[in-house]
Amino acid sequence: MAYPIVWKIEDVFYPLISAIGVPVNLVAIIILSRGKCGLSTSVTRYLIGMAVADLLVVIFDAMLRYTFSIYLPNSFLKITPVCSIVSALALAATVISVWLTVTFTFDRFVAICCERLKTKFGTERTAATFLATVTVLGCLESLPWYFVYQPKYFIDNIPWGCKSVSSYYTSPAWAAFEIINYILTPCVPFFLILLFNVLTVRRILVSSQIRRGLRGQRSGKKQKDVELQNRRTSITLLFSISGSFVLLWGTKLVFTIYGRISDIQHYDYSDTDPYFITDHTAKMLQVLSSCTNTCIYAVSQAKFRKELKNAMTYPFKQIIKSWNILKSLKHVN
Numbered sequence: 001m002a003y004p005i006v007w008k009i010e011d012v013f014y015p016l017i018s019a020i021g022v023p024v025n026l027v028a029i030i031i032l033s034r035g036k037c038g039l040s041t042s043v044t045r046y047l048i049g050m051a052v053a054d055l056l057v058v059i060f061d062a063m064l065r066y067t068f069s070i071y072l073p074n075s076f077l078k079i080t081p082v083c084s085i086v087s088a089l090a091l092a093a094t095v096i097s098v099w100l101t102v103t104f105t106f107d108r109f110v111a112i113c114c115e116r117l118k119t120k121f122g123t124e125r126t127a128a129t130f131l132a133t134v135t136v137l138g139c140l141e142s143l144p145w146y147f148v149y150q151p152k153y154f155i156d157n158i159p160w161g162c163k164s165v166s167s168y169y170t171s172p173a174w175a176a177f178e179i180i181n182y183i184l185t186p187c188v189p190f191f192l193i194l195l196f197n198v199l200t201v202r203r204i205l206v207s208s209q210i211r212r213g214l215r216g217q218r219s220g221k222k223q224k225d226v227e228l229q230n231r232r233t234s235i236t237l238l239f240s241i242s243g244s245f246v247l248l249w250g251t252k253l254v255f256t257i258y259g260r261i262s263d264i265q266h267y268d269y270s271d272t273d274p275y276f277i278t279d280h281t282a283k284m285l286q287v288l289s290s291c292t293n294t295c296i297y298a299v300s301q302a303k304f305r306k307e308l309k310n311a312m313t314y315p316f317k318q319i320i321k322s323w324n325i326l327k328s329l330k331h332v333n
Contacts, residue, residue, distance in 0.1 A: 004272070004276075006276070006277055006281070007280075010066065010070070010280065010284065011070055014062050014063075014066035014067045014070065014284075014287070015067045015070070015071070017058060017062045017288065017290075017291060018058060018062045018063040018067045020291055021054070021055070021058030021062060021290060022055065022058055022059065022063070024291055024294045024295075025051050025054050025055035025058065025290075025291070025293075026055065027294065028047075028051040028293065028294040028297060029048055029051045029055070030311070031304060031307045031311060032048045032297075032304075033048060036303065036307055037301055037304045037307060038301075040122065041123075041124040041127070042107060042121075042122050042123055042126065042127040043104075043108075045124060045127035046100065046103065046104040046107060046127055046130075046131070047104070049131045049134075049135075050097065050100045050241075050293060051293065051294070053096045053100055053290075054097055054289075054291070054293060056089070056097075057090070057093045057094055057097055057287065058287075058290050058291065060086055060089045060093050061090040061094065061290075062287050062290075064077060064086045064090070065087065065090050078160050078161060078162075079158060079160060080149065080150070080151040080152075080161060081159070083149065083161065083162040084145075084146045084147075084148075084149040084162055085146060087145060087146075087148075087149065087162065088142050088143065088145045088146040089142075091142040092138050092141075092143075093138075094286070095138040095141055095184070095185045096134055096135055096138035096139075097289075097290060098185050098186060098245075098249075099134045099137075099138060099189060100131070101189065101193065101242070102192050102193060103131075103134060104238075104241065105192070105193050105196045105197065105238065105241075105242055106192075106196055107122065107127070107130075108196075108200065108238045109196040109197075109199060109200050110122070112200050112204065112235070113199060113200060113203040141181065141185075147165075148164055148165060148168055148174075149162040149163065149164065149165070150162075150163060150164075150165045151163075182256050186249050186252055186253050186256070187253060187257070190245075190246065190249060190250075190253050193242050193245060193246060194246065196242075197238075197239065197242050200235070200238070204235065236300045237296070237297070237300050240296040240299070241293060241296055244289060244292045244296060245289060248285045248286065248288055248289035248292070249285070249286060249289060251278065251282040251285050252282040252283070252285065255278050255279060255282045259275075
């Protein structure tokens, strides 16, 4: 039997994402925590929260669930309780990452479109409240997934492997839970992000036209509008993050909706079936979304690029500094 090409891709993809995603998200967390990127405290808190959630997705999903399963198939991670909790934590991290993207998009929508609520919602305390609420609710939502699995076999009375309990496919309660879970992630976040961005773009276009008209009345010649330039810079980050989410989660969304409508998710299908290929491709794109935000920061934010450059050159500067000190000590002796 030939090894499916999708599995061959996964054998490279998940270890690569693990190797890149962990340091990339750690660097983003460290740089953002320094508060030198020219962003407001509330935006910085949201971005740090998203980076932490993305880091956990890489650790629990890409690394522990997939990479270790590929290259360490008989590790302790295959013990049923461990396997179950890793799966539940991976799903919780994914839910939290998705909904933090929604809260960040909503925060920017309020800041741009709702002047009266701007001072109330655009605070560090509000951001911390939203972050804590999303984290708690995400964990509670994903908790039932721990009870989906049962052992595949026993070795010396130790349960090994994870497979879905039979009632998962027949119980109305599990069916309802699965549907609600799919609606909450990714369907509702996907459409909320699109909605907030459409409304934000509409407000920006209208306000920009008004400002250009007023400035044209005041002065016959064109002048640079610093406020508009700053606004464009700030929303670039919002649209980049939201656009990345929509693109990378789009396949997963369509696949989920089609699977529920056609009712073929619970049937066996071959590794050459388009459903099988789409399923695995959608999962890889979803995991990839946890590594894109730092690239977006680097591309869209000049101050973040500066801090990233300083972080990368810092070890070399310290080595050169230590070397110069040693040389000076030798000359003194």
